[in-house]
Amino acid sequence: GTSGAFCDWTAAEEPAPNGPVSTTTRSMTVMPAWVIDKYGSNEALRFTKNAGFPVINYPNEVIVRVHSAGLNPLDVRMRDGYGSASLSMKRDPLNIKSSSEFPLILGRDVSGVIMECGLDVKYFREWDEVWAAIPPWKQGSLAEFVVLSANEVSHKPKSMSHREAAAVPYAASTAWSALVNTGGLSKDNCAKKRILILGGSGGVGTFAIQMLKAWGAHVTVTCSQNAELFVRGLGADHVVDYTAGPVEEPLGALEKFDLILDNVGGDTERWALTLLKPWCGAKFVTLVTPFLQNTDRLGIADGMMQNAATVATKALKHLVKGVHYRWGFFVPSGPVLDEIREMVDAGQIRTVVEDTFCFSQVPEAFEKMEKGHARGKTVVQISK
């Protein structure tokens, strides 16, 4: 990656069919973007100057000019086809435009400037600086412009650059949704609570640690030994190295927990619920669920039935042992990002951008994401 550099994507080969790109959104019909036309590896990524320009279809929508786009592990999985059946159904519920998802633009995080507002939009004006997490069923931020509902957008923190701000929304909104909506935690009820984060060094974990510390909780984290200083720097009180051997034993020797946030999945459910305080309302919230795999495999109706059956069976199995089992999800929400902005501007949440790529280097950014073991976020600079 390049630190803060911009590359000249205008030098790319493909000519725009409608002449030079204009500077006002209303007269534009095409824009530069990275798209995929089929699912697959990095070869599927294609740069074009002729991606369809986003259109305001509903009066509550806004068009955002993208300054910086943030990447998440989900982008790599979506490039590979994860969620394809479920998300294209959500994009096109009436199946009006068959095979509607292509060309698909990836990129779930955006920081940029409002260029146009629908007639019902009251809270934003043109030129407002905003950030947002883009729902997976919408076209993403690896493009010059993106259209979003105003209720998915929030004013960007003043204390962050666009580059930093693009590294926050999707992972921080997921952490908030899992801890607050699913876990029932808030700034008013965390003091003295003991929280365990399985997989604390990733995107979601790093924001979860900072939120919980700001709310006064005691935070234990599992991560690699080489991430210990990183998570301690974010506020983690106790760190257990998962690369040194099974973590069940060292964690089992500790005082029990009020909530566990699971970012790892796999066999964690087999042992982690025994680490919770029984009969105290303690919760296990996992973000690693078969939700989209089930709907991809079985279709929406049968997939949702399967999801409901799986989560109900597991919840019941654990409820009889006195603990609650829940699935957490990313939820797009401007109001949640407003709360996160206040924490950022109050110095309670910061972000670590590990790598910055320019717009012409999107395949390199995906290669970096594929390697995993990130110690911070990956951002693509789209415009100055």
Ligand SMILES: NC(=O)C1=CN([C@@H]2O[C@H](COP(=O)(O)OP(=O)(O)OC[C@H]3O[C@@H](n4cnc5c(N)ncnc54)[C@H](OP(=O)(O)O)[C@@H]3O)[C@@H](O)[C@H]2O)C=CC1
């Ligand atoms: N349900 C939903 O809506 C959402 C689900 N997710 C899921 O949540 C999970 C976390 O997402 P995100 O934070 O963005 O992902 P990241 O890849 O950024 O983070 C994952 C972290 O887990 C660590 N890790 C891997 N294996 C273990 C282990 N056995 N024990 C402890 N730590 C481990 C990795 O660290 P190391 O480098 O040391 O291996 C890495 O830092 C992912 O599985 C993602 O798919 C995310 C967003 C929304």
